[in-house]
Amino acid sequence: MGAHIRDTNSRDGEIEESLEEEIDGLVLDLKDPNLAVRWEAVASLVEIGAPAVPRLIETLQDRNKYVRWGAAEALGKIGDERAVAPLIRVLNDPDKDVRWKAAISLGGMQASGAVCALIRALRDEDPDVRWGAATGLGEIGDPRAVEYLLDALEEKDGPDGRDGIVFALGELGDRQAVAPLITALDDPNYEIRFEAAKALGKIGDPEAQKPLIAHLRDRSWEVRLVTAEAVVRIGGADVIESLLALLTDDASDVRRAAVEMLGEIGESRAVEPLVAVLRHDEKCRYEAAEALGKIGDARAFAPLQQVYEFCDPCVRVAVLNSLTAIRMKNRSLADLSVSGQ
Numbered sequence: 653m654g655a656h657i658r659d660t661n662s663r664d665g666e667i668e669e670s671l672e673e674e675i676d677g678l679v680l681d682l683k684d685p686n687l688a689v690r691w692e693a694v695a696s697l698v699e700i701g702a703p704a705v706p707r708l709i710e711t712l713q714d715r716n717k718y719v720r721w722g723a724a725e726a727l728g729k730i731g732d733e734r735a736v737a738p739l740i741r742v743l744n745d746p747d748k749d750v751r752w753k754a755a756i757s758l759g760g761m762q763a764s765g766a767v768c769a770l771i772r773a774l775r776d777e778d779p780d781v782r783w784g785a786a787t788g789l790g791e792i793g794d795p796r797a798v799e800y801l802l803d804a805l806e807e808k809d810g811p812d813g814r815d816g817i818v819f820a821l822g823e824l825g826d827r828q829a830v831a832p833l834i835t836a837l838d839d840p841n842y843e844i845r846f847e848a849a850k851a852l853g854k855i856g857d858p859e860a861q862k863p864l865i866a867h868l869r870d871r872s873w874e875v876r877l878v879t880a881e882a883v884v885r886i887g888g889a890d891v892i893e894s895l896l897a898l899l900t901d902d903a904s905d906v907r908r909a910a911v912e913m914l915g916e917i918g919e920s921r922a923v924e925p926l927v928a929v930l931r932h933d934e935k936c937r938y939e940a941a942e943a944l945g946k947i948g949d950a951r952a953f954a955p956l957q958q959v960y961e962f963c964d965p966c967v968r969v970a971v972l973n974s975l976t977a978i979r980m981k982n983r984s985l986a987d988l989s990v991s992g993q
Contacts, residue, residue, distance in 0.1 A: 671700070671703055672707075674700070675697070675700060675703070675704050675707050676707070678693045678696050678697050678700075678704075679693075679697075679707060679708075679711050679719065679723075681693035682694070682711070682716075682718060682719040682722035682723065683716050683718060683719055690718060690722055693722065694722050694725050694726045694729075697722075697726040697730075698726050698729045698730055701730055701732075702730065702732055704726070704730070705727065705730060705732045705734050705735060706734075708723045708726055708727050708730075708735070709723075709727070709734065709735060709738045711723040712724065712727075712738050712739070712741075712742055717747040717749065717750055720742070720745060720747070720750045721747075721749055721750050721753050724739060724742055724750060724753040724754045724757050725753055725757065727739060727757060728753075728756065728757025728758070728760045728761055729757075729760070731760075731761050733763075735757075735761070736758065736761065736763045736765050736766060737765075739754045739757055739758050739761075739763075739766070740754075740758070740765075740766050740769045742754035743755060743758075743769050743770075743772075743773050743785075748776075748777075748778040748780060748781055749780075751773070751776065751778070751781045751784075752778070752780045752781045752783075752784040753784075754784075755770060755773055755781060755784030755785045755787075755788045756784045756787070756788060758770060758788050758792075759784070759787055759788025759789070759790070759791035759792060760788075760791065762791060762792050762793070763792065764792060764794060766788070766792070767789065767792060767794045767796060767797060770785045770788050770789050770792070770797075771785075771789065771796075771797060771800045773785035774786060774789075774800055774801070774804045774817075779813040780813070781813075782804070782813035782816065782817075783813040783815070783816035783817075784816070785816075786801060786804070786813065786816035786817040786819070786820045787816045787819055787820055789801065789820050789824075790816075790819055790820030790821070790822070790823035790824060791823065793823060793824060795824060795826060797820070797824065798821070798824055798826045798828055798829065799828075801817050801820050801821055801824070801829075802821070802828065802829060802832055804817050805817045805818065805821070805832055805836070806832070814841075814844055815841070815843040815844050815846075815847045818833065818836055818844060818847035818848050818851050819847050819850070819851065821833060821851050822847070822850055822851025822852070822853075822854040822855060823851075823854070825854060825855050826855075827855065827857055829851070829855065830852065830855060830857045830859055830860055831859075833848045833851050833852050833855075833860070834848075834852070834859075834860055834863045836848035837849065837852075837863055837864070837867050842870075842871075842872040842874070842875055845867070845870060845872065845875045846872070846874055846875050846878055849864060849867065849875060849878045849879040849881075849882050850878050850881075850882065852864060852882050852886075853878070853881055853882025853883075853885040853886065854885075856885060856886050857886070858886060858888065860882075860886065861883065861886050861887075861888050861890070864879050864882050864883050864886070865883055865890055865894050867879050868880060868883070868894055868897065868898065873901070873902070873903035873905060873906050876898070876901065876903070876906050877903075877905060877906050877909050880894070880895065880898055880906065880909060880910060880913065881909070881913070883895075884913050884917070891917070892914070892917070892919050892921055892922065895910045895913055895914050895917075895922075896910075896914070896921075896922065896925050898910035899911065899925055899926075899928075899929055899933075904933075904935040904936060907929070907933065907935070907936050908935070908936050908939050911926065911929060911936050911939040911940050911943050912939050912942075912943060914926060914943055914947075915939070915942060915943025915944070915945075915946040915947060916943075916946065918946060918947050918948075919947070920947065920949050922943070922947065923944065923947060923949045923951050923952055924951070926940050926943055926944050926947075926952070927940075927944070927951070927952060927955045930944065930952075930955055930956070930959055931955065931958075931959065937959070937963060937967050938966060938967045938970050941956060941959070941967060941970035941971045941973075941974050942970045942973070942974060944956060944974050944978075945970070945973055945974025945975075945976075945977040945978060946974075946977070948977055948978050948980075948981035948982070949978070950978060950981075950982040952974070952978060953975065953978050953979075953982075956971050956974055956975050956978070957975065959971060960972070960975075
């Protein structure tokens, strides 16, 4: 029995020593000039998980910035609480990229103990670090951060990093942010306008609805798209008309999104405009067919049959599915069929 215990302990010791050697080898790979090698090493360390944490914490003090960066990345993905305090100290690292990665990792870990340190990092000299600190605070979700984020948003030194602040305010969902975010809809930087529209949609305050609708004409199609999503999320009497107006937008992605949202809402007023899209907008024909099926209005049956004869095979699938859905909702159409069925 005693011999068996000694053998078991010996094997356990060999396994532990082998794992330590593997971890040391992967840490060395973090110094490799090849980025792909460094990323593979990070992935392997993350897969090892908790046993790698002590060595990675030591590595946060390595002279090589790539090693410190990789260690911060791996620790953030492993998510072990032992790494929180060491990563907070890394927020003072001499290299801006390492500070940025530490902020991102603390946010990803939702490390509530890092809130004060990340608030201080909102004043970092580097805009990317400020962005990382802001988004980290948003992911952690501590309401103490709101007033500091609002102060940082008002600073006019430059646009850099402020999109992260706007994102964080949306994640925190505090209504104090609504008025500043509405102001941000007019920012010259499209990234700020984009994040402001998304944030207002997440907060969901009706006060933001009219300003958002006014920005459905934004010069950036990406901003118009997320603004439409925010308008739908908040809701209200003007939602359908706003979406219908986007069916003729210059950007096909915006038109497609408007079609899909109208289908999800299921508003009968959208049937005739969606039939027009079905007939004339090849880039959005598939989505229009699907949307009409979701609405289930009998008026769409004949136009769908007509389109079936000349549309491509992919769209035909959507048409057939929608015809079936409409027949199921309308008994008078139960005996009608379409070629191909």
